[in-house]
Amino acid sequence: MWQRSANLADIEALELNKAPSLRKRFILAGSGIIAVIALIAINLVFNYSQRLADLSYDRLLLSALWQMDENILVEEGRLSIDIPWSAFSTLAQANEDRIFYRVESSSEGYITGNKRLMSSPPAQAELGKPHFYNQNFSGEPIRIVWLERAVTKANIQGTVTILLAQTRLSRDAMASSITTRAVQVILLIAIVAVLLIILGSHLVLNPLHRIEELLEERQPGDLTPIKLDTPKETYQLKVALNHFMARLHKNLEQLENYTAESAHQLRTPLASLKALAENARDQTTPERQQEALEQIVQQSETLSETVTILLNQAVVSHRLQTQRLVPLDLVELIKQSCMAQAVSALRQGIHLSFESTETEVFILGEAFSLQQMLNNLVDNAVRYSAIKAVTDDKAKMVEIHIRQDGRSVILSVIDYGDGIADDKKNRVFERFYRANYEISGTGVGLAMVKEITDRHRAHIKISDTQPSGATISVDFPLFINNETEL
Amino acid sequence: MKNLVRLILGIICWYSWGIQANPVVYQYDNNLNEGANFFQEQRTLNIYSTVDLDAFEPLLKAFVENHPSTKLAYHDVNSLELYHKVIAEKDRPKASLIVSSAMDLQLKLVNEGLAKTYQSSMTQALPDMAKWRSQIFAFSLEPVVMLVNQTLFPGDELPDNRLDLLKIMRQYSQAFQGKIGTYDIRTSGVGYLLASQDARQADATWGRLIEAFGSHQVQTYCCTSAMIDDVAAGDLLLGYNLVGSYAHKRALGDPRLTMIMPSDYTLLMMRSALIPKLAPNAEDAGIFIDFLLSEKAQNLMLDKNLLFPIGDASQATDISAKRSHPTRIIELDQQLLVGRDHAKQSRFIRSWESALELSELD
Structure with missing residues (x-):
């Protein structure tokens, strides 16, 4: 005995190890979701900080561009530019960034600036409107603002183009400082959230543990x-x-x-x-x-x-309790069962008759218990018929019918005995209740029948047979192939 | 007459560059222990520099004493020349260290991406205005001054500022004819830097000043030292926009000379060093930069009146602080690029030439 319980404890321990932990799942799922959210947030922050840095430094670049643009002038009949010192002091706010620029006009070509900086206008170039774009130049990524506008000076036709560019060091530094800080905050929140989940899972599962302890004790x-x-x-x-x-x-x-x-x-x-x-x-x-x-x-x-x-x-x-219900042919089952009982019924002077509207009809069931159910029903019917005083031949008959009605299969056992009084109809299914003590029996038969029909999700009903007798009908749900089993 | 002077000057300048085509070499004197010649594989550090050798020599000697395995080859080059040389040699640089007082040209080289990044604890200690992108480092900070020959100077008082100078020039117009010297901004990089900064600081004063220089037949020079010589010799009454450290040293040893830091504003300029991107001996160049910024080298500059050290910026401003007048530090940042804008530069030189009544060079 001690040996067995020890083994049982071992098996329980093994099962406990193998069993998925609710708490672990909860924590894992929670942490996973938080990780995904954190990654999305970090990704957003990356993009956002890059955009923010560009926005800030593009303003400087644009301000310098306008200052240059204001200082386009005509000198001895030629376009030129007098770049103001302030333009570059604006740009010098980006401490470490190199500056490139180029000024040219449609009439004269290159005016000043870096000759290698190519003035390829952005695709959607529009006169008078500055455009920003990125490019690699002189071994570094640069941000360019490009402006082409019509010349409004006297006697000079055409357009003037200004390109102003700076390297991206300050932008990248700003973006990465924003990102770093944001990532720190996000990570902190994520860690706190995971801790809360761990703590929360403990709190949530605590009542379960309490119930468990209470039951164990x-x-x-x-x-x-x-x-x-x-x-x-x-x-x-x-x-x-x-x-x-x-x-x-x-x-x-x-x-x-x-x-x-x-x-x-x-x-x-x-x-x-x-x-x-x-x-x-x-x-x-x-x-x-x-x-x-x-x-x-x-x-x-x-x-x-x-x-x-x-x-x-x-x-x-x-x-x-232990067998699974399987599809089986009720007609075949009842037929065989009737044949098995026909002889013993005849011995008591009762004829069994079997009628079915279908050649085969399937229900989900357990064969042995269904046979027991039918045995009981037929046996009862035979007993009740046998004691009745012989008035006509019909009284010596027990009829068994099967018919399909929509999605249900109805099995009826009909006798022409004395029948069951209405007040007793509900009680006959009680264990050890016997409607008629004149008839031998245990009083457990119909209780068992009820148990069997319940298990098959069938309805059992007792009605009166005309002119006298009882009809017991059992209403099984029809099994339709491919349907999920009960 | 003017043209003749310029021609002579040109020859002098060309001649002096010609001499410098052969570098002056400094190395650790190991004759004493020839038997144990450890340093057969001496590395050579080629330096292109605009600093006068007189002012730089003690530093070079001190360096080779401390670093016996390095041999220094010193090429004295004019600042404008230096700029073009670095660009010309950008793919196969000969020099591993470029030292110049023409801050704008140095910064332009860095902006062009021709300088190598170098970082050390010494360079990191430099203030932001004295370095850029960790590729260019200032090691001296010095005032831009006027130098007068006070024995010959007319009037009772020496000019204190630019407006004083204008007044005195008007007053003694005759005495100043041909007796004022300043940089030729067309041939001197540092001369252009100082003139453009003057124009930037006080455009009106600058206009009047060069107008007055023009009407008094100003003499133009390639170098500060030549101007100092002429002031000392009495050929000039006044030199305008001279590099402070040279003038200071000469004025200390010559009672006839007085250095004036203009009280309206005094420009402070820096000498800076950079390592070309593909420098063959960047390692020693870095060591040399650290040496220039070291306490030892900075003290040496101060003690021997070679240069005004950057480390002790107060030293340079001290002199001016006594008179409590404003100083304008020319910082190493992107604004210097404006002065060297192609269009701006040619316009500035043209207006300078026409104001000074000089015909165009070439």
């Missing part, structure tokens, strides 16, 4: 509801656990009752057997003894039947 037989103040989120879990325990409690109670009843059921025939046996022993004449022995045999048969039914019920319960 319980005495084995303690099925009372959990009394624990839990947050809303775990309240439903607590309620579900309590419901489950209540059901378990009820089941246990039923099982106790059942065991007691079963014992009782067995004790009565055993006592009667004993009485019969004593009676047989005390008889003096062989005829009397013979008669008594005959009674013993009958009683033994009844007892054996009861035991069989109880055993069958146990088997059915077990199978219903």
Whole structure:
């Protein structure tokens, strides 16, 4: 025993190791999302800081350009420029950046500046409007502002073009300082967020641990509801656990009752057997003894039947709990079952008839328990029919019908016995309830039937047969191929 | 007469460059221990420089003493010439260090991308105005001055500023005829720098000044030292826009000479060094720059009245601070490029020529 529980603990530990951790998943998913958000943010910051730096330094460049533009002049009939010192003092705010420029006109060509700086206008060049673009020049990336405008001086036609450029050191330095700071902030936030998730996961899962501890600490037989103040989120879990325990409690109670009843059921025939046996022993004449022995045999048969039914019920319960439902042909199943019972019914003077509207009809079911269900229903019907005083031939019939109605398959077992009174119709499914004590039986048959139909999600209904008798119909859901199983 | 003077000057200048075509070589004197000649594989550091050899020699000697494995080859070059030489040799530079007082041309070389980046704790200690892009480094800061021969100078008082000078020139117009000297901005890089900075600082004063120079038949020079010689000799009464360190040294040893730092504003210029991008011996060039910025070299400049050290900028401004008049430091930044703009430069030289009544060169 100790050995087994040790093994169990080992297996539990192994399973625990293999089991995915909710907390780990939560933290991983949270961290993943934060990482993605952080990456997106960093990417945005990169672009933004680059744009911001360009925006700031483009203003300097443009201001210098306009200062140059203002100082275009005509000198001895030729266009020239007198670059103001202030233009370059503006540009000198970008401390370390080299400056390139070139001034030319459509009439004279090169006027001043760097001859190697090519004045290829940007594609969407527009007169009088400055354009910014990037280029590589003299081994460094540079930012160029380009302006071409019409000359408004007297006697000179055409346009003048000014290119002013600076290297990107200050821009890059500014962009990277913005980026660095922003990335620091983003990383800080991300780290704090991850820490909060770790802390939060602990807090969130804490009530679960508390419920777990509480259950672990319980005495084995303690099925009372959990009394624990839990947050809303775990309240439903607590309620579900309590419901489950209540059901378990009820089941246990039923099982106790059942065991007691079963014992009782067995004790009565055993006592009667004993009485019969004593009676047989005390008889003096062989005829009397013979008669008594005959009674013993009958009683033994009844007892054996009861035991069989109880055993069958146990088997059915077990199978219903453990076997999966599979598609099977109800027509074929019922047909075979009827054939098996036809002989024993005939022995009691009852004819079985089977009718089906379909040649085959599939439901999801468990074959053994369905057979047991039919056996019970037919057996009941036969018994109830057999005791009825013979009035006509029809009373000696039990009809079994199968028909398909839309998405359901209806199995009906019809007898022409005395029927069941309305007030008893609902109670016949109760365990050990017997509608008629004149008829031999255990009182467990219909309860088992109910259990079986419930498991098959079928509805069972008792109605009256005209002119007399009972009709029990079971309404199974039709199995349609390719449909997801129950 | 004017043309003759210029011709002679031109010959002198050409001659002096001609001499300098052969560099002066400095190396550690290891004759004393010839037996143990450790330094057979001496590296040579070629220096192109505009600094007068007189002023630079003690520094060069001090350097080779400290760095016996390096041999210095010193090429004295005129500042304008130097600029063109560096560009011409940009693919196969001969010199690994370029030293010049023509800040604008030096900065232009850097802007063209011809200089190599060099960083050390010494260069990092320099103030921002004294370096640019870690490619050009100033090692001396000196005032731009007037030098007068006070024994010959007319009137009771020496001029204190430019307006004083204009007044005295008007007053003693005759005495000043042909007796004023200044840089020829067409041939001297530093001369152009100083003139353009003058024009920038006080355009009106500058206009009147060169107008007056023109009407008094100003003499133009290639170099400060030549002007000082002529002032000392009495051929000139006054030299305008002279490099302070040279004038200071000569004035100390010659009572006839008085150095004047104009009180309206005194320009402060720097001498700067850079390493060509493809310099063959950039390593030693860097060491030499560190040496120039070292306390030892800076003290040497000060003690021997060679140059005004950059490290102790107060020294240069001290003299002026006594008179509490404004100084204008020409900073090493992109603004210097404006003065060397192609259109601006030719316009400036043309107006300078016409004001000084000189015919165009060439």
